[in-house]
Amino acid sequence: MIKFIYLFISISPIAWNVEAASLLFNGNCATCHFTHKAVSAPSVDEIRARYLQAFPTKTEFVAYMTNWVTNPKKETSLMHDKIEKYGLMPQMAFEKDVVKEIAEYIYNGDVEATTR
Numbered sequence: 001m002i003k004f005i006y007l008f009i010s011i012s013p014i015a016w017n018v019e020a021a022s023l024l025f026n027g028n029c030a031t032c033h034f035t036h037k038a039v040s041a042p043s044v045d046e047i048r049a050r051y052l053q054a055f056p057t058k059t060e061f062v063a064y065m066t067n068w069v070t071n072p073k074k075e076t077s078l079m080h081d082k083i084e085k086y087g088l089m090p091q092m093a094f095e096k097d098v099v100k101e102i103a104e105y106i107y108n109g110d111v112e113a114t115t116r
């Protein structure tokens, strides 16, 4: 029993974070953003690649994406071609903390691992 509890405590934080972020992504973003396929919005693959090019460090990547998603504007977009194609992403009432977690999840490449 003690061993079991120890194991639970030692592995759960990471697994919990990825799972929680996956739920947040699916609940807030996945209706428009698919992982690999661009339908009504760019895919996560496309977004991640574009953001990584501009912001290779996690801190900058996450900060920029969090700010943009909570306040989408043409002037600060990294994806003007996508705005022309799909229209500007609508402003939604996302919590900054929630978006930050999702941005970290995208940066880490965990969307690949936890979605289809």
Ligand code: HEC
Binding pocket: 028, 029, 030, 031, 032, 033, 040, 041, 042, 047, 065, 068, 069, 072, 076, 077, 078, 079, 080, 082, 083, 086, 087, 088, 089, 090, 094, 099, 102, 103
């Ligand atoms: C109602 C549909 C919709 C939802 C929901 C949505 N997006 Fe978007 N998003 C778009 C569209 C369309 C674009 C492409 C046009 C643009 O860049 O504004 C986009 C673009 C983006 C971009 C590129 C920004 C740039 O530099 O132009 C990021 C990052 C992004 N979305 C993240 C998210 C995240 C994270 C969520 C969930 C919290 C989310 N989106 C929810 C429609 C949506």
